[in-house]
Amino acid sequence: MQRLITAREVLAGPVGQRIKDGAVLIDGDTITAAGPREEIERAADDDALRSDHPRHAILPGLINCHVHLAFNCGQHVVDELRATDDSALLLGMAGRAQQALASGVTTVRDLGDRDGLVFQVRAAVERGELLGPRILAAGPPLTPPLGHCWFLGGEVDGPEAIRERIRRNAALGADVIKVMASGGSLTPESVSMREEQFGVAELKLIVREARDAGLPVAAHAHGSDSIAAATEAGVDTIEHCTWMRTGGEGHDRRDDVARAMVERGVRACVATPAKWREFMQVIGPASARNVVQRLRWMDDLGVPLITGTDAGVSHRSGFGDFVEALELYEHVGFPLERIIELATTGSATGIGQGDRIGRIAPGYAADLLVVEGDPLSDLAALREIRLVLTAGRVVPLP
Ligand SMILES: [Zn+2]
CATH class of the missing domain: 2.30.40.10 (Urease, subunit C, domain 1)
Structure with a gap:
């Protein structure tokens, strides 16, 4: 009909x-x-x-290129996740997927869940049993032993473990390989957000193995050194792309690295929380200025952008408030038509789906x-x- x-x-x-x-x-x-x-x-x-x-x-339909269906948008997401068994977690993931869909997000890219449960949610949507958004998913992200988000099941130690994890994620049905190139705020026991978790050689190996499996690579990177390394390795998207100075204070926006991103077609997904106004109050004025300035600076240099919110990882980033996240781009000065293009056609292209959605x-x-x-x-x-x-x-x- x-x-x-x-x-x-x-x-x-x-x-x-x-x-x-x-x-x-x-x-x-x-x-x-x-x-x-x-x-x-x-x-x-x-x-x-x-x-x-x-x-x-x-x-x-809108596209959120960076979500975590496994995290419940609570105050203590890691503890809550670890206290939740698989069946309860699956139900929570399904509910959050539906919440995103009802808010107009018809595609989510999940960049890290526990043990690949997300593939069951994706399969239920594809069978038509669960009315959910289109889901592209990474499965467990690659991270060093006890590294950022190690509890999701993707710890790797050395080249053979890296190859094995990528093969396993591909066999689970991954649409993208996610690597935690720098530390992150959710895992205080890992190295700091400013520091690298993988060197260029390991990142190159990850990109090569992912390519062999026909998959793109998304690299979580806050520090400038990890952004530079991920760019050199040729990943497809850099998540957060915060440009924190590695081994120091403040920020370090490097024109040469941003230009290399443009040349290589490496996209940036800033993954700022939907409640960015509140987030900017918490991180203080200098970091808040960086949230705005880095977007404007990357855009001025021509770094291709895609939209995402890291939905799930905190109470500031839910699954029903994607439009609020898009208002950041308006605050930065993007014309509204351009913002809609970014959240649809631009993001679809950026995640390799430009001939299908957006x-x-x-x-x-x-x-x-x-x-x-x-x-x-x-x-x-x-x-x-x-x-x-x-x-x-x-x-x-x-
Ligand atoms: Zn994330």
């Missing part, structure tokens, strides 16, 4: 691709046509299921939103969701 959706405007995804008085035609899980309303109406079957939205915009165009997955109002004049319109489709299925809204 075909579905015909008309609206005041269709935002196809890329900046400048807008269709006033437009429509989208869907067959099953795929968009078959998009364009001016009258033209699409003519192309539709007489019995197509029709919905009209005259004060609304249709846009591609656009309203024939042949693309029927993952879309209908929102009331005009998100190009006020991003808050993205909260006025009237319809969400995931692979052509209607999502019940709260």
Whole structure:
């Protein structure tokens, strides 16, 4: 059965691709046509299921490129995770996936769960038993013994263990290999966020093994040395990309490394918490300035960006507040149309899914939103969701 959706405007995804008085035609899980309303109406079957939205915009579903379904957005996520058995954890992960979907996020990229449970959630969505977002997942992230997030099950010690872990993650069905290139704040027992956990040689090995398995690499990196090493190794995305000075204080934004990222097509996902205003108060004025300045600086140099929030890891980053995270880009000075492009087409391309999701165009997955109002004049319109489709299925809204 075909579905015909008309609206005041269709935002196809890329900046400048807008269709006033437009429509989208869907067959099953795929968009078959998009364009001016009258033209699409003519192309539709007489019995197509029709919905009209005259004060609304249709846009591609939003993409959160950095989440952790296994973390519960609590005050003590690590302790809570470790106190949760697998079956309870699976139910929590399914619930958080559904929460993301209801907020308009039709694709999440999970960059680290416990022991690969996320692949069961993904499989339930793919079987149609769980109405969830499209899930791309890493499984257990590679980290040194007792390194950052070691309790997720991805500890590796030496080249053979690295190869073995990547093979196992690939066999579990990983869509991406995640490596904790620097320390992180969740694991006080690991090295500091500013320091490297893996050298260039190990990161190169990880990239090579991942490529052999046909997979991209996402590297968690806060310190400048780890960002430089990950870039040299040729990873696909750098997560956080905080540019903390390694072995010192403050920040160290290196133009030469950022230029190398541009040349190699290494993308940055700053993964700032959705409640970034509150987060900026906690980290203090100097780090708060860096949150804004590094985004502007990377963008000015042409570093490709993708959107993500590290959802799950704290109470400041939930699964239902992605629009709040996008408001950071508005605060930094990005035009609204560009922000929507980043969160749809740009992120889809950045995670290797640019031919499947992130656009309203024939042949693309029927993952879309209908929102009331005009998100190009006020991003808050993205909260006025009237319809969400995931692979052509209607999502019940709260
Ligand atoms: Zn993360």
